Amino acid sequence: MKIKRVSEFVSIKRTVENGTDEQLLAVKAIIGNVKKDGDSAIRIYTQQFDGASLESFTVTVDEMAEAYGDIDKEMVLIMQEAAENIRSYHQKQLRSSWMTTEENGTILGQKITPLDSVGVYVPGGTAAYPSSVLMNVIPAKVAGVERIVMVTPPNQNGKIPAAVLVAAHLAGVKEIYKIGGAQAIAALAYGTETIRPVDKITGPGNIFVALAKREVYGDVDIDMIAGPSEIAILADDTARANEVAADLLSQAEHDERASSVLVTTSESLAQKVAAEVAKQLAELPRKDIAVKAIADFGAIYLARDMNEAVKAVNELAPEHLEVITENPMELLGKIKHAGAIFIGRFSSEPVGDYFAGTNHVLPTNGTARFSSPLSVEDFQKKSSIIMYSEAALKENGAKIATFAREEGLEAHARAVEERLK
Structure with missing residues (x-):
């Protein structure tokens, strides 16, 4: 890894995946066909993209039981x-509805209501991501969502x-379909003969899934358009180079566009980590991916002091931030922008x-400046x-009418004044 001074710091931004014109046209065509042909279009795309010929794409009780037999206890x-x-x-994130009563009898408040239905997309095919299931489904269950579709x-x-x-079974999902890609997003958004539409779609996927989520947004809600994974580590000379290197590589193996950055006040640590990364890279099963990620989006930055280091980390606004210093809790108040903050040596x-229980669906590519983990x-x-009470309207009605007329909305003003006659 290259070692640079923080004065050379450049926020590592990856180009937002807007897709090519061809990919976007393909996604729009898939969504249009699913809206038009429903289950029939789903079967065609499942055969085309996944190589699976399915009469029914509903996961059965027998398949669920078989899964328990196929997994290590x-x-x-x-x-x-x-x-x-x-x-x-x-559960600690749950909020309650509330109301307050003013002296004049006015009641103001806020009502919290769970969404009726949510669709969760889980990447699949050649890979398995059970953690993605738990992280997306359990918060929805805790919120009180009655219908969760995977x-x-x-x-x-x-x-x-x-x-x-x-x-999925452990998380409480009862409705599961064997479909993926843009066609799955379209089915969740608009429904088919088999699948009723949902109100919100969450979960990561490839570029076609990301483009499809962006395309259906507005007809349904979505969680976010997640980019490649990233980690920043803020460390001093008390950190152990082998552990820091291992943590940097934990993200680099995800994706060729994953970002791994160390910001440190210790030149000795910087040099040791660079050597350790090279050493550990040679032994990684996903070496080819990690090597590319480290070369393109990996860096070690040297800071004059911890204030300069923290400033660089806040500018980066990383998805994951590890703080491995002598007194890491002392820095927590200075850290403004990070999706998740891991404090201390043992919080890999x-x-x-x-x-641990925190959610791993986190803002990426600097969006931690204004967005939060899935919750x-x-x-x-x-x-x-x-x-509003009668007394309050008599007290404030004329002011409301004046405000409405300032905006040229006469009917608004009259709607209040009719009640004052």
């Missing part, structure tokens, strides 16, 4: 414990990885990815409550 127990940790953390692409045999199905990024609030909506 210890893994089931681990997922159960992870699910409980995630549930416990997200979609995930099958393999060529029409199967879904056992771990994904077991995770994968702890949050899988088990219970993403599956609830708020309604304002206004109950």
Whole structure:
């Protein structure tokens, strides 16, 4: 990894994946065909893109039972414990409706209501991501969403990885379909003969899934358009080079466009980490991916002091931020922008990815400046409550009418004045 001074710091921005013109046209065509032909279009695209010929794409009770037979029992127990940790953390995010009464009898408040239905997209095919199931479904369940639909692409045999199905069962999903890609997003947004539409779609996917989510946004809500993963590590000379290097590589193996950055006040640590990254890279199964990511989006920055280091980290606004310093809690108040903050040597990024209970669906590419991790609030909506009293209207009606006329809205003014006659 290259070692530079923070004065040379350049916020590592990856180009937002807007897709090519061809990809966008393909996604629009797929969405149009699913809206027009429903299940028939889904079957055609599932055969074309996943190589699976399915008469029905609904996951059955028998398939769920078979999944439990195909997975290691210890893994089931681990997922159960992870699910409980995630549930416990997200229950603390629950908010209640509230109302206040003014002296003149006016009642104002806010009503919190869970969404009726949510669709969760889980990447699949050759890979299995049970953690993605838990992180998307459990906050929705905690929020009180009654109908949660999961979609995930099958393999060529029409199967879904056992771990994904077991995770869905543990999280409480009862409606699962073996479909993926832009066609799955279209089905969730607009419905087919088999699938009723939902109100919001969450979950990561490839460029076609991302473009489809962007295309249907407005007809339904979406969580975010997630970019490649990223990690920043803020460290001093108390950090251990082998551990820092391992954490940097934990994100580099995700994607060729993943970003791994160390910001440190220690030149000795910087040099040791650079050597350790090279050493550990040679032993990684996903070496080719990690090498490209480190070369293109990896860097080590040297800061004069911790204030300069923190300023650089805040400018980066990383998805994951690890703070490995002598007194990491002392820096927490200075950190303004990060999706998730991992404090101390033993808080390695994968702890949050899988088990601690916090959500691993996080803002990327600098969007932590203004957005937050997936949470219970993403599956609830708020309604304002206004109950104006007669006394309040008599006191303020003329002011309201004047304000309305200032904007040229005479009917607004008269709607109030009719009640004052």
